[in-house]
Amino acid sequence: MWCSKVSGILAMLGTMGGGLLALWPQPCLAQGAELEQPPRALSQLTLDVSEPGVLVEVDGAVRGVTPLEGPLDLPGGKHQLSLAKVGFVTLREEVELAAGPQRLAFQLRPRSSSARMSVGATLLPAELWLDGEQVGPLPWSGEVPPGEHVLAARGPAAVSEERRVSVLDGENVVVTLSLLPRRGPLLIEVQHASIYVDEAWMGVGRFDGSVPVGKHRIRLKRIGFTSKEYDVDLAPEETWRLSDVSFGEGAAAGAPEPPRRDSWRGVYGQVGLFGWFSAKPTDELRRECPPARASGSCDWYPSYGGGLALRAGYSFGWLAVEGLVAGLADAWYDQLRYDVEQSSQQSAFYGPARSERYTFARYGGAFGLGARVLTPTQGVRGTFGLTFGFVTRVERYFRVSSTSSNVTTPLGTATIPDARAETSGSDSQASPLLLADLGVLFGSTPGLKFQLGLLLAATFGSSTEAPARRGSLGRDAAGQPLPFGSAAIDISRGSQLFFGPILGVQLGH
Incomplete structure (x- = not known):
């Protein structure tokens, strides 16, 4: 601004003497020339759109809805034009405007107003219900309006659940409805x-x-x-x-x-779990109690076990013949107490005063043949079976021996452990086996039945003896090891009775 004023003054002085004007710096004149450039030219744009109610955007800014009240004043040059209306394809176009009035025309293309749907079913014959109305037999194919539809299939013996399907404009959708029996x-x-x-x-x-x-x-x-x-x-x-x-x-x-004989005559198979308990184990220690010969004592406990039995047979009605294969195991323990020291000349179970705990375990298998009586009734059937066979088992024992001393202190007398030793042994047994079971079958014949019953069993004969064991337990006053030992032990001696529950399933007749 100040350059303009000074230029005016110099112009007046120029009439008086051109030499002074030559002394004024030229950059001031150039700067004044740059500030005085004219503004950018405008374009008056008139839009002719084929549809009313079209939203007009120019360079991302909303300029109104057609028909517009008048031309749009826009700077000349390139601009991004957008025309949008529901139900029509949005038009986006780049336009270049020159200075002055300008008119552009646009034609909007309507969107597709339908979609196509093909519907099948897993079970025929069936009718298709579309949005609550019956439209025809399945499979079905036709045009539907865009949007969400509710489909269902109904047949004389089967029906499907309602299914919601959404389709877009111009889309072709394939749907399969799953039918379930009515x-x-x-x-x-x-x-x-x-x-x-x-x-x-x-x-x-x-x-x-x-x-x-x-x-x-x-x-x-x-x-x-x-x-x-x-x-x-x-x-x-x-x-x-x-x-x-x-x-x-x-x-x-x-x-x-x-009853129909066909219902009871045929093959059957059975699998079941059973308990295998005995109130009186038959090991040699329980029968003879070696400590009792020298003022000692013995405590023994029942055996507990179980197994899995598989049976297969053929029923003639009331009577059936069957085979048996089973796996079984049981365990128990004895507690022995020797109150005085015994030498090897006095007893085969010699050693210092001590306590011993024997843990016994047996495991193996059994097989046999037998007969079974079943009542020919439906729903609930009584059953009694008798099987003769053999059982073969591995028998083991684990012995823990310990000694203790009484120590007197100003506070009293206390018992403290001196020494401890562990030994073990094993043998095997194969002996005759007699099984009897009594129970009830619940279920249809032929078909699946559940068995609930009681098992009684007896084994006969003795096992081979587990070998004798010797060692040392503690030391005497001179520091020498104290020997101790046992004779060979018969883990199963004579006959033994077992009992337990049965829980199983039977398939067939």
Whole structure:
């Protein structure tokens, strides 16, 4: 600004003397020339859009909605133009504007107003329901509006769950509906009668459940009376009821209806867990108690164990023959106390005064053949089996021997341990085995049944003797080791009785 004023003054002085103007620096004149440049030219843009209500954006800024009130004043040059409206494809375009009035026309293209859907089903025949309306049999294909739709399939014997499917404009969607069998309520109330639906046992006296729609055969059985049979065609959403059935005065011949022999005749297999307990173990120490010969004592405890049995057989009705394979194990312990020292000349179980704990363990397998009696009834069957075979086992013992001394102190007398020694031994046994079991089977025949019963067993004969063991336990007053030892031990001597529960399953007849 100041350059302009000074330039005016110098112009006046120029009339008086041109020499002074030549002395004024030229950069001031150049700077004044740059500040006085004219502004950028404007363009007046008029838009002709094919649709009203179109949102107009220029360079990301909203300029209005068509039809616009007048031209848009924009600087000349390049600009980003956007035209958008629901239901039409958004138009984005770069335009270059010159100075002065300018008019541009645009045509918006509508979006696609439909989509295509193809629907199949896992079970035919079935009808398709689209948004609550029945549209035709499956498989089905047709055009649908864009958006979310609810599909369902319904057939005479099967139905699907509702399924929601979303489709976009112009999209082709393929959908498969999974159908499940329709079920209908079935209520049967007949006292003291076994209820069968399609030869499957459902209970005694009452059945309240659902079965697939369609045809079924209801059979009612009661001991001493002729069976009743009913053919049922259960429709969808129909409840079928049966009650107040009279069996009359018994069968026409005055005898119970004989069971079908095919139900009881055939092959069966059984697997079960069993307990294997004995109140009186038969090891040599329990029977003879070596410490008792020198004022000692013995304490013994029952044996506990169990096993897994596999049986396979053939039923002739009341009677069946079967084979058995089983694995079993049990364990127990004895506590011995020697109050005085004994030499090897006095006893085969010699050594210093001490206490000993023997832990015994047996494990092995058994096999055998037997017979079984089963009651020919449905639902609940009584069973009694008798099997003769052999058992072979590995038998081991683990002995822990310890000595102690009484020490007198000003505070009193205390017992402290002196020494401790551990030994072990093993032998084997193969002996005859007799098994008897009594129980109940719950379930259908033929079919899966659960077994609950009681096992009684006996083994006979003696095992080979575990070898004698010798060693040292503590030291005498001179510091010399004190020897101790035992004779060979018979872990199983004579016969032994076992008992325990049975829990298993049986498949077949």
